[in-house]
Amino acid sequence: MNYTSKITAIIAFPAIIFALTSCSYAVPAPAEPVLLNNSLGQNNHLNGIGQIFKGDLRYCTAFLVDSRDSENNANGPAYILTNGHCASIWIGTVADRSYEGQIQFNYFQDTQLEGRRYDIQKINWASLAGTDVAVMQLNSSLQAVIAAGINPLKAAPKAPEQLTQVTVIGAPSSAPGLRLSSCTQEPANTTLIKYLTVHTDYQKQDCKGIEPGSSGSPVIDIATGEVTGVLSGTTYGISTGDLCFWHGLCAKPDRRAVLPDQASQSFPIDYLMPCFSEGRFNMNAPACSLKPEFNFRARTNSDVTLYKAPQKEYEKSPAWDVNFSMSTKFFRFKTVRDAHACYLPEDYSNPINLSTGLVDAPIGSMAGLYYLCLVGVDSVEQQLIAGELRNTQILPARLVNPGGISLSEPAPHIKHGAEELLIEYRQTTDRNIWTQIYVGAVDSTDCAGIDSRSYTKIGDSFLVPNEALPLTLCSYTMDRDFNTSAVRTEILQKP
Structure with a gap:
């Protein structure tokens, strides 16, 4: 990728006017992302934003949160905030779980050799129940991290309830270093579905440059410099039909939204800060609202x-x-x-x-x-x-409502390997159409008589060990409207 060509300087933006039912808003057009430097210390105030590593693998973005007490004492451990899905959970809520990984601060493209890594000790709390946020504890104290020159970010006491100009600063996996995107943020309460998670309280942004690896980025209010939320993901590039069918974002004439549904999303963190007591994360703190939790x-x-x-x-x-x-x-x-x-x-x-x-x-x-x-x-x-x-x-x-049309039969491509057989149905996975398969013994499997409930849904391909062959493969195509094809029978032979 020609990464350099994607980066431009911050310039004054023209205004785009969004007309609503009874009023209009002037919203600045989002700027192209800016690759940040810090060799001269010009962005030291952002050096608490970093990259999570698991071994040599770059993972999510995270940031050091300012958990100092009311007297500005840094008595407790250092904590970072990131996404729940970055804490290796896919549903529900977890607390007090060990975690193997590190975070590298001062993660600018021109300070890579000077970046410091800190071990992540555990997940204090992480949730995908209506949110996507995780609190992680480092092995180091906050005082030690600050003494090393790393600056924590302060969380906003309350999530904005109006249009806000924000910056999103993260470490997309396309290239090392932090990138800054400036854009507009809007509170949203339209139900958003992300696979098995359902969200009703989030913020959305029209930022450019949101890519894999941006998860966990702080969203910072330009006016206050405070973090309003943690970036979770994006619906950019998803068709209107799929936004409605899979994500619940169905356009309605009476909706008074400024930003489109094709946007990035973040989750507020204002409710988390009362859970820090005397510099330590404490779910039993009187003002903490994270309980009751039930480990779903x-x-x-x-x-x-x-x-x-x-x-x-x-x-x-x-x-x-x-x-x-x-x-x-x-x-x-x-x-x-x-x-x-x-x-x-x-x-x-x-x-x-x-x-x-x-x-x-x-x-x-x-x-x-x-x-x-x-x-x-x-x-x-x-x-x-x-x-x-x-x-x-x-x-x-x-x-x-079933569609009532007939689909084409599957057309598998069978590739023989030294130890496995690869059966490939399509080059890319499509949520809207897939293949149902059943695999059984050659002498006892009649595809015409197999109940549909015995079939398994697969994406684009699957593997069969050569030692299990020969086998009978039954397959048919199915789509999201329950349209199906005729069943295809294939005998999988040893190479």
Whole structure:
């Protein structure tokens, strides 16, 4: 990649006017990202932003948070903030978990040799339940890190509730060093789905240069210099149809948003700072709102679950069929069409003994998105209180009206290797169309008689050990509207 050609100096931007229903906003056009230097100390105030490493592998961006007490004493450990998904979790909330990795501060493109690495001791708290934020503790004290010349970033006491000019500073994996992107930020409460995570309270930005590796970047209010949130990801480049179908971002005429849905997203951190007491992260601090948490774990797919919507009145509605575990004795649930309702205590089920670990209630009958809200409780008597449901786990599902068209049969490309057979169906994975497969013994597998529930969904390819051959491969194509092809039969022979 010709990285240099992507970088320009900060210049004054022309204004773009976004007309809304009854008012207009002048929003500066986002600038091209700027590669930052610090050999002369000109960006020392940003040297607390760094890169997480796991071995030699560059991972996410993270930043040193200012956790000094009210008297400006740095008595506790040094803490960094990044994304929950950077803490190696994919669903739910975790606390007090070990972590193997390092962070390199002073991570500018012209100070790579001078950058200092610090060991990450553990994950104090990380969550993908309605957010995507992690608090990690270093092996070093905050006082020692500051004494080494590294400057922590101060968190904003309250997330902005209006349009704000911000900078996003991160370390995309396309090239070493920190990049600064200047743009507009807007608070959003439109439901956003990211595979198995559902979000209703986040910020979105129209920044350029957001790439893999930018996860965990601080989003900084230009006016105050304070961090308003942690960058999580982006929906840039996703088609309007896919934004609606998979992510729940369906354009509505009455929406009064300035920025488009194709944007980057960050999550506020204002609620985290009360959890720092005398320089230490403490979930039991009186003002900390991170509890109750119930260590939710799901045994489910890693995407929005699709079901066929009933086409006749007598047809049975699909059921959730969600298996999970929690650290509490009981759980409560409800099904809603608006994910915001998950954070309201009304209409939850009575407490259910967690030994079942299963929700098999009907979802609904109309096509569209549904949300399963799950909370853990320690007793039958425990009441749900509005404002204490931050860790509610929300799982998405979509009921689909079947399309009723026939798709083309799979056309696998079979490549023989020394130890494995590669069966490739398409060069890139497509969320909207995939292959269902069944593999069985040659002498006992009749593809025409295999129940569809016995098939497994795959992406673009899979491997079969040569020692397992020969085998019969049954496969058919399927898309998000439940259109299917005829079943193809293939005999996989030893090379």
